[in-house]
Amino acid sequence: MMRTLLATTAFFTTLAVTAQADMARYELDPEHTAIYFTVEHVGFAKTLGIFTDLEGSFMYDVDTQELGDVAVTIGAGSVKTFNEARDGHVRDRDFLNVSEHPKITFIASGGTPASDASGTVAGDLTILGVTRPVTLDVTLNKVADYPFGHQREVLGLSMTATIQRSDFGMTYAVENGLVGDEVSINIETEAMKME
16 A cells, blocks of 8 residues: 555656646747736726836746746836826826836736636736736637747737726725726737747
8 A cells, every 4th residue: 555655656746747847938028018908087988008118937838738937027117008198197106106116016826727728827916015816817829939030939828807906005086987996907928938
């Protein structure tokens, strides 16, 4: 019995080590990554914002869909809403308060596949120094060698999530309905496999 238990333990340990060894590091290509959001303005229409300063990486095994070590950092001050005055307001204390909280981060340790091309990634999003759990819905659009330059493997990914900005202490204009509380987040990225 003990011999069987030891053999079984050794087998699963070997599987775990082998699975970890097959994971590769991927980095978000900043030239082909867009992180953008929409939020309601006075109930009339949604305002679009985009972040242009970002970096991120994760570990992933294409065959097993195992995911780990997800880390994304966004420069909060890089937000653009296509209106200079509004950009200044979004960067100030009413919203992102970039002078005191210059970074937005998302950290996750794994994901849950739903199919060969979709799943979720649950992790911790930090805005204004407040950390809350957030789940991204992820679609794997394509896995292929990149046709230009370095012929490395690239993952094409689309991700969405919805948050309540008040959960992070960003309550300006929520109560009077001038700016929506719900923020829809979209991420489009090409993630490059690193050698």
